[in-house]
Amino acid sequence: MKDLRRVRIAELLKDPTPYIGKEVDVKGWVRSRRGNKYVQFVALNDGSTINNLQIVFDLQKFSDEQLKPITTGSSIHVQGQLVESQGKGQSVEIQAENLEIYGTANPDEYPLQKKGHSLEFLREIAHLRPRTNTFGAVFRVRAALAYAIHKFFTEKGFYYFHTPLITASDCEGAGAMFQVTTLPLNDLPKNEDGTIDYSEDFFGRQSCLTVSGQLEGELGATSLGAIYTFGPTFRAENSNTPRHLSEFWMIEPEIAFADIRENMDIAEEFIKYCINYALENCKDDILFLQEHFDKGLVERLKFVVENDFVRLPYSEGIKILEESGKKFEFPVYWGVDLASEHERYLVEEHFKRPVILTDYPKEIKAFYMKLNEDGKTVRAMDVLFPKIGEIIGGSEREENYDKLLKRVEEQGLDGMDWYLDTRKFGTVPHSGFGLGFERLVLFVTGMQNIRDVIPFPRYPKNCEY
Ligand code: 4AD
Numbered sequence: 001m002k003d004l005r006r007v008r009i010a011e012l013l014k015d016p017t018p019y020i021g022k023e024v025d026v027k028g029w030v031r032s033r034r035g036n037k038y039v040q041f042v043a044l045n046d047g048s049t050i051n052n053l054q055i056v057f058d059l060q061k062f063s064d065e066q067l068k069p070i071t072t073g074s075s076i077h078v079q080g081q082l083v084e085s086q087g088k089g090q091s092v093e094i095q096a097e098n099l100e101i102y103g104t105a106n107p108d109e110y111p112l113q114k115k116g117h118s119l120e121f122l123r124e125i126a127h128l129r130p131r132t133n134t135f136g137a138v139f140r141v142r143a144a145l146a147y148a149i150h151k152f153f154t155e156k157g158f159y160y161f162h163t164p165l166i167t168a169s170d171c172e173g174a175g176a177m178f179q180v181t182t183l184p185l186n187d188l189p190k191n192e193d194g195t196i197d198y199s200e201d202f203f204g205r206q207s208c209l210t211v212s213g214q215l216e217g218e219l220g221a222t223s224l225g226a227i228y229t230f231g232p233t234f235r236a237e238n239s240n241t242p243r244h245l246s247e248f249w250m251i252e253p254e255i256a257f258a259d260i261r262e263n264m265d266i267a268e269e270f271i272k273y274c275i276n277y278a279l280e281n282c283k284d285d286i287l288f289l290q291e292h293f294d295k296g297l298v299e300r301l302k303f304v305v306e307n308d309f310v311r312l313p314y315s316e317g318i319k320i321l322e323e324s325g326k327k328f329e330f331p332v333y334w335g336v337d338l339a340s341e342h343e344r345y346l347v348e349e350h351f352k353r354p355v356i357l358t359d360y361p362k363e364i365k366a367f368y369m370k371l372n373e374d375g376k377t378v379r380a381m382d383v384l385f386p387k388i389g390e391i392i393g394g395s396e397r398e399e400n401y402d403k404l405l406k407r408v409e410e411q412g413l414d415g416m417d418w419y420l421d422t423r424k425f426g427t428v429p430h431s432g433f434g435l436g437f438e439r440l441v442l443f444v445t446g447m448q449n450i451r452d453v454i455p456f457p458r459y460p461k462n463c464e465y
């Protein structure tokens, strides 16, 4: 092989003009090989784009024996001249001159032979599925969205604030935490009353994986002004649904001096910015996903970007559901925690656009939300999306020390002094929300199951790799 600099296929295809007629160097995995006894065509993919590069092997230059290892999934290094393509389906191709085989992929063993494997089958080989067109597209879109999120908040003056993954507090109070321990599970140290003696545990107390970075995020916001977190969160709920994961990523901005209205404005602007970023920067991948999985994808994404979200109090939402005449699986009444079917009715059938539902009954929301004057509802705001249901959950926070203390005591929460201190010393009105990252990726890619938008999904009874 000659000493040349490798070019990524995305760069070659984006603007081939400067490369045409020149010798180029590419490396990648073989997607397919076809041809006849004079010439062989190889579709090469290096992961940088959904598009393959065609490599042409002239059989006067290369023997059958040399080309034999080139099967689907094998990895190769090719040098040759980039020329305008004669054939249909691609603008340019490489006339191979030098070939190096990095690794073979025995066709009798390599599972990704033909196209059209089911997503369920691919989930069982999650270690190989990123090599398919579909998962390549999904994970490139996922990466672009992560970048858009950092870009949005950084440009708005928010600081990226790192909150702990191991914590002693249950932010959402749902009791769905994974415990972290180094105690010997078959010989636990006990107190005299028979309870477990956590003073012998690694941290000297009971500790868990976080369900949300919000509480610590509030410490950041009430000092740096505006922060966001972006990290993994863990929930041990036994929810086997296409919208729940046991390990998922969440983005949690927290803004000092913001009330619920400003919170809603930022949430709406933020989510539109991310979707628009993907539309502008992931065109090829989104068009591929649209063609194969979801014919209405681009139209739906554009619709969300271009239209105002409805803002509606919970009580009015309940009225609409009660008067809809629709038979729901779960009952509707004031005070009920809405099920996904209720949320989707409001969004998909009634308003036909995203809805921000506010002012929920305090009983069904977390302790930290600001109580309204009615004493019954809290200043919560959930953003509900078509096909997804709840994509964002947030609120204005209770900033009054006495009221917050009362809620903490009502819920029987211990060890919250550090959190209450934010209200004791220089308290300020503030708000924030959490966006479930995988639910956003689900929406933007048009995939149906949340397990297909994270490389290695964690869900009940599944923790491979
Ligand atoms: O509504 P949640 O539970 O809100 C919080 O955790 C707040 N502390 C956020 C805040 O105000 N800073 O979760 C926020 C979002 C949901 O709207 C949903 O999109 C996502 O996180 N989410 C999940 N995504 C995947 N799998 C799960 N099990 C999820 N649970 C929540």
Ligand code: MG
Binding pocket: 382, 390, 392, 393
């Ligand atoms: Mg929620």
